[in-house]
Amino acid sequence: MAYRPTDQIIHKAAWLYYTHGLRQDEVAQRLNISRASVALYLRKAREAGIVNISTSTHLFRDDRLARRVEDAFGLDTVWLTGEEGLAATPAAEIPTLAANVFVEMVENGGRVCVAWGRTVYAIADAMNYADREGVTVVEMCGNLGSPYSYRPDQCTMEIARRLNARGLNFYAPLVLSTEKLARELREEPVIREQLDGIGDCDLALFTVGALDTDSHVIKCGALSLDELAKLKALGAAGVIAGQMIGADGKLLDCDYNRRMISADFDAIRAIPRRLMVVQEDEKLEPLLAAIAGRFFTHLVTTSSMAERLVEHHAKPVPA
Amino acid sequence: MAYRPTDQIIHKAAWLYYTHGLRQDEVAQRLNISRASVALYLRKAREAGIVNISTSTHLFRDDRLARRVEDAFGLDTVWLTGEEGLAATPAAEIPTLAANVFVEMVENGGRVCVAWGRTVYAIADAMNYADREGVTVVEMCGNLGSPYSYRPDQCTMEIARRLNARGLNFYAPLVLSTEKLARELREEPVIREQLDGIGDCDLALFTVGALDTDSHVIKCGALSLDELAKLKALGAAGVIAGQMIGADGKLLDCDYNRRMISADFDAIRAIPRRLMVVQEDEKLEPLLAAIAGRFFTHLVTTSSMAERLVEHHAKPVPA
DNA sequence: CATGTCGATTGACAAAAGTCAATTCGAGCT
DNA sequence: AGCTCGAATTGACTTTTGTCAATCGACATG
Numbered sequence: 150m151a152y153r154p155t156d157q158i159i160h161k162a163a164w165l166y167y168t169h170g171l172r173q174d175e176v177a178q179r180l181n182i183s184r185a186s187v188a189l190y191l192r193k194a195r196e197a198g199i200v201n202i203s204t205s206t207h208l209f210r211d212d213r214l215a216r217r218v219e220d221a222f223g224l225d226t227v228w229l230t231g232e233e234g235l236a237a238t239p240a241a242e243i244p245t246l247a248a249n250v251f252v253e254m255v256e257n258g259g260r261v262c263v264a265w266g267r268t269v270y271a272i273a274d275a276m277n278y279a280d281r282e283g284v285t286v287v288e289m290c291g292n293l294g295s296p297y298s299y300r301p302d303q304c305t306m307e308i309a310r311r312l313n314a315r316g317l318n319f320y321a322p323l324v325l326s327t328e329k330l331a332r333e334l335r336e337e338p339v340i341r342e343q344l345d346g347i348g349d350c351d352l353a354l355f356t357v358g359a360l361d362t363d364s365h366v367i368k369c370g371a372l373s374l375d376e377l378a379k380l381k382a383l384g385a386a387g388v389i390a391g392q393m394i395g396a397d398g399k400l401l402d403c404d405y406n407r408r409m410i411s412a413d414f415d416a417i418r419a420i421p422r423r424l425m426v427v428q429e430d431e432k433l434e435p436l437l438a439a440i441a442g443r444f445f446t447h448l449v450t451t452s453s454m455a456e457r458l459v460e461h462h463a464k465p466v467p468a
Numbered sequence: 469m470a471y472r473p474t475d476q477i478i479h480k481a482a483w484l485y486y487t488h489g490l491r492q493d494e495v496a497q498r499l500n501i502s503r504a505s506v507a508l509y510l511r512k513a514r515e516a517g518i519v520n521i522s523t524s525t526h527l528f529r530d531d532r533l534a535r536r537v538e539d540a541f542g543l544d545t546v547w548l549t550g551e552e553g554l555a556a557t558p559a560a561e562i563p564t565l566a567a568n569v570f571v572e573m574v575e576n577g578g579r580v581c582v583a584w585g586r587t588v589y590a591i592a593d594a595m596n597y598a599d600r601e602g603v604t605v606v607e608m609c610g611n612l613g614s615p616y617s618y619r620p621d622q623c624t625m626e627i628a629r630r631l632n633a634r635g636l637n638f639y640a641p642l643v644l645s646t647e648k649l650a651r652e653l654r655e656e657p658v659i660r661e662q663l664d665g666i667g668d669c670d671l672a673l674f675t676v677g678a679l680d681t682d683s684h685v686i687k688c689g690a691l692s693l694d695e696l697a698k699l700k701a702l703g704a705a706g707v708i709a710g711q712m713i714g715a716d717g718k719l720l721d722c723d724y725n726r727r728m729i730s731a732d733f734d735a736i737r738a739i740p741r742r743l744m745v746v747q748e749d750e751k752l753e754p755l756l757a758a759i760a761g762r763f764f765t766h767l768v769t770t771s772s773m774a775e776r777l778v779e780h781h782a783k784p785v786p787a
Numbered sequence: 788c789a790t791g792t793c794g795a796t797t798g799a800c801a802a803a804a805g806t807c808a809a810t811t812c813g814a815g816c817t
Numbered sequence: 818a819g820c821t822c823g824a825a826t827t828g829a830c831t832t833t834t835g836t837c838a839a840t841c842g843a844c845a846t847g
Binding site for chain 4: 182183184185186189
């Protein structure tokens with residue numbers, strides 16, 4: 150963070166107000182400025198992450214159901230949002246919780262890796278500005294130039310901005326038209342380096358995609374409806390960082406995957422803490438596939454999804 | 469933290485207010501309680517560390533002088549409080565800054581070790597309630613039952629309370645009347661274990677004591693004026709965790725030190741991050757001794773002390 | 788069963804914080 | 818020097834928050 154000279158006074162105001170507990174008029178008096186300026190500076194301080202206000206996410210862990218999911222699938226931690234409509238708007242609950250959980254997990258000097266999608270973008274949006282130091286945010290997969298407002302590079306950069314971190318973008322498309330081109334591109338040093346760097350991360354944030362006709366891969370134009378149907382016939386059950394996986398969680402052996410520039414699954418699994426966020430109730434099948442592939446260690450989802458997960462676990466072979 | 473049933477609603481109120489940014493009356497409406505209750509719950513949430521408000525301490529690092537001290541003495545980080553009277557009361561500035569720096573340094577699951585003294589107690593007092601998990605706070609040296617209000621065990625316990633941590637006290641006096649008894653006591657399993665545990669910490673908080681007639685060791689009755697004079701004649705330059713050190717930073721070879729139950733110096737130096745806090749301007753000589761002994765890696769002190777340190781470094785052999 | 792006690796809760800008022808249009812300041816240009 | 822434009826700052830007003838005495842209600846006790 151480059152320190153502009155005016156930052157100094159913002160810092161001082163924040164220190165006096167939040168740390169020493171002075172009132173705004175007292176701060177104003179001491180710094181010889183108007184109280185209105187103090188109020189302005191304090192807002193800036195909050196936005197810049199000079200002041201950090203965070204709420205414990207314990208509430209969402211302190212739940213029998215969450216523990217049952219942890220035990221059933223061997224996950225490190227599960228956070229659930231209840232039915233009770235604790236959010237301002239119901240749709241905001243999962244991203245807000247995920248953002249808080251994620252920020253708590255990011256450590257100074259850490260290297261985090263983020264995927265993209267509607268959910269990840271919403272998380273970025275709900276994320277507080279935090280005053281981390283030396284954090285690097287890297288993209289997990291190639292980009293898609295698209296009419297979509299939540300492009301992958303925007304996700305990365307927005308998250309980096311909130312964490313006061315350095316953002317590293319992937320300078321490649323997500324999916325290419327031929328397998329040959331994808332292979333060649335993957336061997337380009339710039340790309341190679343980025344791909345190799347994913348395994349060095351200590352934290353990952355991602356979601357699993359569904360394969361409905363209105364799902365993300367379709368909407369952003371990575372895949373046609375025709376191709377989708379074929380992939381489903383081949384056994385595709387979900388999407389991880391753009392790549393198709395089967396119900397067993399393994400990379401699907403298909404042309405589409407071979408045309409992809411994205412994180413190697415072993416590299417993803419080499420990351421010690423991997424936070425999966427699932428918002429939509431329709432994503433049970435993809436989520437189970439992601440569990441089978443051991444893609445994540447931490448999970449944020451809804452109570453209703455958790456119930457279905459536990460239920461499924463009780464009788465893994467449906468009648 | 470044991471969750472009382474009423475904590476649930478405090479959590480919810482805090483989440484809605486701080487994370488979702490609702491107003492108090494909106495929170496009240498949603499939770500079906502009066503707004504006054506919401507205000508009350510929010511205060512409790514802040515006090516319990518459910519909500520964490522922390523201010524960046526960058527301001528105090530962003531200082532040429534701090535860098536010069538870091539370079540001159542090979543320290544990791546130095547924070548300085550300026551002359552400008554940024555504090556509510558000047559005397560509160562150092563403890564408040566130190567408390568904030570310290571809390572930032574404490575990591576979940578960590579093991580921290582604290583010494584005691586007027587300054588450490590003031591730091592404990594200025595410390596925010598933080599929502600850490602799995603932290604252990606251990607005492608660095610034996611206790612002194614005394615008329616003093618800042619007894620070592622109080623320091624430990626207060627800091628533990630603020631960090632939502634487990635506090636481990638030393639069940640031994642700081643100084644005994646004979647060397648033999650001290651030696652025997654050190655070999656008691658309970659004590660041995662505590663002493664050995666100090667080297668396993670990843671963070672330490674302590675100060676260096678002076679040897680004036682009104683200094684801490686005298687006031688709390690650990691030492692008589694007579695003894696003090698003798699120790700000074702022997703070359704005592706400062707006090708670290710109760711023990712006398714010479715100007716070279718080495719443990720002074722004296723009867724007093726041998727009667728002491730306190731952390732082994734090698735154990736202290738085995739702790740990777742050690743935060744030294746020096747408030748009083750008279751402590752230049754003790755601080756230089758502590759530097760010579762490589763007792764600390766991080767330092768919080770005043771600008772004026774920093775100036776004298778740098779000055780001293782420029783001409784280490786005074787005319 | 789009335790009564791006392793204590794903590795939780797509330798209504799009403801006072802204090803503090805947020806907001807915004809108007810004004811001042813200051814860098815860059817003529 | 819005088820002028821222009823945009824950003825920083827402020828005073829005045831509105832909204833939100835903090836506080837505290839009064840009240841409620843659960844539970845224990847004579």
